[in-house]
Amino acid sequence: MISNPLLETKNVGKTFGGVIALKDVSFSVSEGEILGLIGPNGAGKTTLFHVIAGKEQPTSGTIEFRGRGITALRPDQRCHLGVARTFQIPQPFSQMTVFENVMVALHFGAGVHARSLEDEATDILSRVGLNRWASEESVSLPLGARKKLELARALATRPTLLLLDEVMGGLRPNEITEIMETIRQVRASGVTIIMIEHVMRAVMGLADRIIVLHHGELIAEGSPAEITRNEAVIEAYLGGSAHVSA
Numbered sequence: 290m291i292s293n294p295l296l297e298t299k300n301v302g303k304t305f306g307g308v309i310a311l312k313d314v315s316f317s318v319s320e321g322e323i324l325g326l327i328g329p330n331g332a333g334k335t336t337l338f339h340v341i342a343g344k345e346q347p348t349s350g351t352i353e354f355r356g357r358g359i360t361a362l363r364p365d366q367r368c369h370l371g372v373a374r375t376f377q378i379p380q381p382f383s384q385m386t387v388f389e390n391v392m393v394a395l396h397f398g399a400g401v402h403a404r405s406l407e408d409e410a411t412d413i414l415s416r417v418g419l420n421r422w423a424s425e426e427s428v429s430l431p432l433g434a435r436k437k438l439e440l441a442r443a444l445a446t447r448p449t450l451l452l453l454d455e456v457m458g459g460l461r462p463n464e465i466t467e468i469m470e471t472i473r474q475v476r477a478s479g480v481t482i483i484m485i486e487h488v489m490r491a492v493m494g495l496a497d498r499i500i501v502l503h504h505g506e507l508i509a510e511g512s513p514a515e516i517t518r519n520e521a522v523i524e525a526y527l528g529g530s531a532h533v534s535a
């Protein structure tokens with residue numbers, strides 16, 4: 290285990306009726322790290338994000354953020370402490386413009402003077418490459434822009450820890466390259482990141498370390514190079530018939 294981790298889950302379990310979504314999941318992430326979270330469909334990745342962000346309560350185990358137990362806190366309380374997330378299916382306020390969506394998240398994040406919030410919203414939209422969409426209603430955005438807005442809204446809460454749930458899913462190769470660069474810049478600005486990602490080029494290219502879930506259990510942890518060679522991962526992911534490649 291890492292000393293002084295930013296986030297640590299200890300023996301986290303989650304069941305839905307008879308379904309075991311998470312079993313005894315213990316891992317940590319250190320400040321400034323990009324941690325990749327991968328695993329086949331239904332492995333429990335999004336459930337793990339729900340439990341960290343407070344959308345779901347774990348059935349067992351605990352979660353600590355900056356050494357403080359947060360398991361009993363509501364999602365908004367965790368967000369105020371610095372835990373922000375995106376959703377696999379973007380969830381903007383669809384009748385609001387792109388700019389207004391980011392303003393809502395900024396207002397939630399802190400009580401700064403309205404004028405400076407507008408400047409900050411413009412700055413965030415430019416960081417994610419969304420300026421030209423600022424006055425569009427979010428409902429009219431194409432998928433790539435909706436994914437960027439999801440990222441912008443999370444950034445607007447001024448997170449210390451950012452949980453990215455498949456931000457690359459469904460995007461074109463050039464959009465993936467763009468978002469990869471944005472994520473690098475977000476990390477360089479001091480934000481720690483955990484990313485669920487099926488786009489292997491992205492997760493292998495960005496992550497310092499990767500953890501792998503399979504049937505709710507953590508089956509491997511290591512550098513991208515180690516993970517691509519890991520027998521248990523190859524077996525879980527691809528039924529042993531192929532390689533996990535960058």
Ligand SMILES: Nc1ncnc2c1ncn2[C@@H]1O[C@H](COP(=O)(O)OP(=O)(O)OP(=O)(O)O)[C@@H](O)[C@H]1O
Binds near residue numbers: 305332
């Ligand atoms: N609210 C729920 N009620 C019942 N079962 C659930 C619920 N949420 C998740 N599950 C089940 O828990 C398991 C883990 O689901 P989860 O969505 O966390 O997987 P995942 O790794 O994120 O999958 P994917 O890559 O397809 O998004 C699955 O078997 C899923 O059907």
